[in-house]
Amino acid sequence: EIIGREVLVPEYPQLTGAIGAALYAM
Incomplete structure (x- = not known):
């Protein structure tokens, strides 16, 4: 999740x- 965020x-x-x-909700 964190990695995906930093990339996007x-x-x-x-x-x-x-x-x-x-x-986060899921």
């Missing part, structure tokens, strides 16, 4: 936030 943050900061929230 520079490309899609907003999208990463949404995905992170969804993954």
Whole structure:
């Protein structure tokens, strides 16, 4: 999860936030 975030943050900061929230909820 952390690795995925670091990779996506520079490309899609907003999208990463949404995905992170969804993954965290699941």
